[in-house]
Amino acid sequence: MKAHFGPAQSGAYSLSRLTSKHKATSKRAEKVVLEMQDPATGVKLQPQRLVITTIPHAITGEDIVQICLFYSEARSFGSMLVALGYIYPIQDHKRLVVKPDASLYRFQTPYFWPTQQWPVEDTDYAIYLAKRNIRKKGILELHEQEQYNRLHKWMNHKWDFIVMQAKEQYRAAKERKKPDRVVFDCQERAYWVVHRPPVRTHTGMFPSLQKTFMIFTQQSIMRPRVKSSVSIGALVKYCATYKGHDPFLSKCLPSNPWLTDDVTYWALNMPNVEIPTKMRVERWTFSFGELLSDPRGRDDFRLFLKKEFSGENLAFWEGCEDLKWGTAATMKEKAEQIYKTFLARGAPRWINIDGKTMEITVKGLKHPHRYVLDAAQTHIYMLMKKVSKHVSSDSQLEQNARNRRPSLSPIIIRQQEQEQKAKMAASAPVDITQLCRFTTPVPHLAVYSGITDPPSANASPSLPFLAHTPACPSPISVALDSTSASERRAEASEGESEGNPEARASAGGNVSKSRVALSLRRLLKRGCTPSSMFASLSPKCNSAAGTSSRIQPITPDEPSQAPPRRIGNFFQIKVDIPPECRIYPIESEDEDEENRAISRERLGTKEIICPWESLTPQNGTG
Amino acid sequence: FNLIMGKEECKTMLDALNKVTACYRHLVIALGSTSDSQNLREELKKTRKKAQELAVANRTKLTSLLKDKTISKEDRAEYERLWVLFSSCMELLEVDMKRSLEIAQDFPLKVPTRHLIQTGMTGSTTTVAARAMSVQNMKYEADSNIDTADLRDLQAEITQVSQMMEEMEMKVQVMKVQVAPWAVEAKQEAGAELKSNMSVGNSSVGSREAGFASICAVIGFFVIVIVALVLGYLVVNM
Numbered sequence: 001m002k003a004h005f006g007p008a009q010s011g012a013y014s015l016s017r018l019t020s021k022h023k024a025t026s027k028r029a030e031k032v033v034l035e036m037q038d039p040a041t042g043v044k045l046q047p048q049r050l051v052i053t054t055i056p057h058a059i060t061g062e063d064i065v066q067i068c069l070f071y072s073e074a075r076s077f078g079s080m081l082v083a084l085g086y087i088y089p090i091q092d093h094k095r096l097v098v099k100p101d102a103s104l105y106r107f108q109t110p111y112f113w114p115t116q117q118w119p120v121e122d123t124d125y126a127i128y129l130a131k132r133n134i135r136k137k138g139i140l141e142l143h144e145q146e147q148y149n150r151l152h153k154w155m156n157h158k159w160d161f162i163v164m165q166a167k168e169q170y171r172a173a174k175e176r177k178k179p180d181r182v183v184f185d186c187q188e189r190a191y192w193v194v195h196r197p198p199v200r201t202h203t204g205m206f207p208s209l210q211k212t213f214m215i216f217t218q219q220s221i222m223r224p225r226v227k228s229s230v231s232i233g234a235l236v237k238y239c240a241t242y243k244g245h246d247p248f249l250s251k252c253l254p255s256n257p258w259l260t261d262d263v264t265y266w267a268l269n270m271p272n273v274e275i276p277t278k279m280r281v282e283r284w285t286f287s288f289g290e291l292l293s294d295p296r297g298r299d300d301f302r303l304f305l306k307k308e309f310s311g312e313n314l315a316f317w318e319g320c321e322d323l324k325w326g327t328a329a330t331m332k333e334k335a336e337q338i339y340k341t342f343l344a345r346g347a348p349r350w351i352n353i354d355g356k357t358m359e360i361t362v363k364g365l366k367h368p369h370r371y372v373l374d375a376a377q378t379h380i381y382m383l384m385k386k387v388s389k390h391v392s393s394d395s396q397l398e399q400n401a402r403n404r405r406p407s408l409s410p411i412i413i414r415q416q417e418q419e420q421k422a423k424m425a426a427s428a429p430v431d432i433t434q435l436c437r438f439t440t441p442v443p444h445l446a447v448y449s450g451i452t453d454p455p456s457a458n459a460s461p462s463l464p465f466l467a468h469t470p471a472c473p474s475p476i477s478v479a480l481d482s483t484s485a486s487e488r489r490a491e492a493s494e495g496e497s498e499g500n501p502e503a504r505a506s507a508g509g510n511v512s513k514s515r516v517a518l519s520l521r522r523l524l525k526r527g528c529t530p531s532s533m534f535a536s537l538s539p540k541c542n543s544a545a546g547t548s549s550r551i552q553p554i555t556p557d558e559p560s561q562a563p564p565r566r567i568g569n570f571f572q573i574k575v576d577i578p579p580e581c582r583i584y585p586i587e588s589e590d591e592d593e594e595n596r597a598i599s600r601e602r603l604g605t606k607e608i609i610c611p612w613e614s615l616t617p618q619n620g621t622g
Numbered sequence: 623f624n625l626i627m628g629k630e631e632c633k634t635m636l637d638a639l640n641k642v643t644a645c646y647r648h649l650v651i652a653l654g655s656t657s658d659s660q661n662l663r664e665e666l667k668k669t670r671k672k673a674q675e676l677a678v679a680n681r682t683k684l685t686s687l688l689k690d691k692t693i694s695k696e697d698r699a700e701y702e703r704l705w706v707l708f709s710s711c712m713e714l715l716e717v718d719m720k721r722s723l724e725i726a727q728d729f730p731l732k733v734p735t736r737h738l739i740q741t742g743m744t745g746s747t748t749t750v751a752a753r754a755m756s757v758q759n760m761k762y763e764a765d766s767n768i769d770t771a772d773l774r775d776l777q778a779e780i781t782q783v784s785q786m787m788e789e790m791e792m793k794v795q796v797m798k799v800q801v802a803p804w805a806v807e808a809k810q811e812a813g814a815e816l817k818s819n820m821s822v823g824n825s826s827v828g829s830r831e832a833g834f835a836s837i838c839a840v841i842g843f844f845v846i847v848i849v850a851l852v853l854g855y856l857v858v859n860m
Contacts, residue, residue, distance in 0.1 A: 056740075161707045
C-alpha cells in the first residue's frame, strides 16, 4: 500500500512501514533458523569439499525448499531467508535466491544477522573493503573500488583508524585454521552483499525497501534548511502572537470553564455562533489560515467573496479540501465534479488560474488521486490570501482603538458584540483585517493612481496580472463613482492614532455601501497590484494584459527591482510617525514590500520619513 | 624528550588497543555458532578486561598530553589524530560489547537442548585470544556457568565504557580542547594498507620505516652477493 504523501514523506512512511514489517519477519525468520538447527527435525547438513579442505554444515537448495515448506508457505520463505541474510549461497554468492537444486548454502553467524538496532555502519564497510584490498592485493571489483574511493573521501578523518583496524583484523583472522578462515571470508562477503549490494544484485525480495530508503535519503539531502536563529525567531513570534489567546496562559473571558464550571466561554465560541467574540476575530487577523480554518471566519469570508463575485474561489478551495480528506471511493467522482464545475472551459463557476497550472491539473486529472488538485488549490489559496490582506474592517479598527487587555468585563464585551452585530446586519460582514496602526490615507491621492501597469516581475509571477480595461464593469468603478465628501472626511479623520473614538464612531456610522467602497478604495490607494485584485474579483473580465487604464497614472511604471526586504519587523515599527503617512499594513509578507515601495515612490516630494525607510536592504534568508 | 617519550608511549598503547579490538571482534563473530564454547566465553571475558585496561590507560595518557598547553601546533595536530584513533576504537569496542551481550543472552550454553547455529566454523578461537592477550597460550580457569554469570559483569562493563566515552566527550570540551574529528587529516592515503609494514607500530606513519627497512634489505643483499663472489674467487683460485 502506498500512502499518498509527497514524495519524501511517502518514502519515509513506506520506509517505516516496511521496516516494521521487516522487524516482524526478522523475528520469525530467526525463530525458524533456530529450529532448523535441531539435528533431529532440522535441515540436513552435508560437508562441502574444497580442494584440500572440507567444510561442514552446508545445505542444498532443495533441502532448504523442503524444510521451508514444512515451516511455512513455499519457496518464498526460503528466498526471504536468503534475501535477509540468514542463509547465504556459497557458490553463486551474488545472487541471493534459493535455487532448488544441489547448489550449496550455509547458515550465517548471529553476529551478521540483520537486526534493527544495529545499523550497518560505513566504518565497518570501509574496514571490510580495506581488508579485501589487502587480500586481493589492490585489485577490487568495480563497485567495490567505487565504494572504496567514495568512503575514502567521506571518511577521510577516520581513514588512519580504518587502515589500522583492517590490518589488525586481517592478521587476527590468519590466526585461525584454514577451514574456519574460508568460512569467515564467505560470511563476511555474504553480509556485505546483503547490505551493500552491487547495483545489479538480484534479490528475491525487498528491492523496494532499499529503493525507498534511497529516495528518502536523497530527498532529505535536498530538503531546504533553515538557520536556527530564523526558526527560533518564528517560534518567538508565534508564542507572542498566540499567548493572549491561550486560556491556560492568560485569562479567558468570561471565565475558564475548566476552572469555574461556567460554560459560557464555550457557548460564545461555538463553531457557528452568530456573533464571533472579539478574541476570535482578532485571531483571524493573525493569518489567512486562521481565518479559513475557523468556520465562522470562513463564513464571513465567503459572504465577502460573494459580494465581490468571486465566491467560486473559496468553493473550489473547499472542494479540494474535501477531495483531500475524503474517502478513496468517492475521489474519482469528486474530482470529476470539481472539474466540471470549476475548471472546464465554460464551467458554471470557472476559477481563474494560470495556463500552466491548468495544464498540469488537467493532465493530472486523467489519473485522479488525492493530491491532483494541489497546485491549483495552492494558487487559489494565495489569491484569496492576497484579497484578505487588503481589506480592512471598521469594526476591527474600533477594537484596535480600545483597550484590549483581557480585564474587560463581559458587559462591555456584550455591548461590543451587539454593536458588531448591528454593523454586520447593516454592512458586508467584513471582519477580515490586518493590524493597521496608521490609518490615515493621504487625502489628495484620492485620484486613483493605483491603476498602473503591474510590476510584473515582482511577487508571484505565476499569477496572471491582467490590467483592468474600461470595458469591464467592475464593482470598483461603481465604488469609485460614489466618491463623497463624507467619505473623504471620514477617511481623513479616521484613526490617526489610537484613542480617537469620535472618528471611529463617525466612521462607524457610514453607510454600508460606501464602507465597502472605502475599503476597496483603500486597497487601490495602496497601490497594490490592482490587476491581481481585479483578476480575482472580476473573473469574467479576462482580457489580454494591456496598458489601458481609465485613469492616468501619476507616476510611470515602477522598475522591477527587489524592494528592501524586511523580515520580522512586525514588532519593531513604532507608533510615532507623522499622521500624513499612509496606511501600511503590518505584515511580514513580501508581497506588501513591493506595494510599500511603490506607494513610497508615489509620495514623491512629500518627504515623509517613515521609520522603516532607513533600513538597508537585506539579502536572502539572513 | 619527555614529550617524545609520551608520544611514542601513546602510540604503542594505541596499537595494543587496536589489536585487542580487532581480536575481540573476531571472537564476537564466533558467538552463537558452532565455534562457541565455554572457552570462547572465557576468552571474550579476558579480552574485554584487557581492552578496558588499555582504554583507561590510553585515555589518561591522551588527556594529559592534550591538556598541556605548551605543545606546538604540529604536536597538537598529532595528538588530535591519536585522539580520533582512540575514540574510533572505543566506538567499535562498545558496539561489539553490546552485541556480544545480546548474542550471549540468546545463545546460552548450559541448556539441555542448545541450538548453536551450524555455520561451518568448528575450530577454536584460542589463537586469536592469545594474540589479543599477547601470550603464547591461553589458560582456562573459569567456572562452568560462565555463560550466565559473566553476563552481569558484561552489562556493568558496557555501562562503564559508555560512561567513559561520555566523559571523554565532556572532558575534551571542558579542557577547551577543540578536537574536531573531521578536521583531522589522515596520514595514510588510499591503499595504504597494501604497504607492507615491517615496523610493529601502525599508528605511526609506516612509510619512513618501511623505506628504511627496504634499504637495509638491499644492502644486506649486496653484502651477501659480494661475499659469495669473494668466496667463489677464492675457490677458483685454490
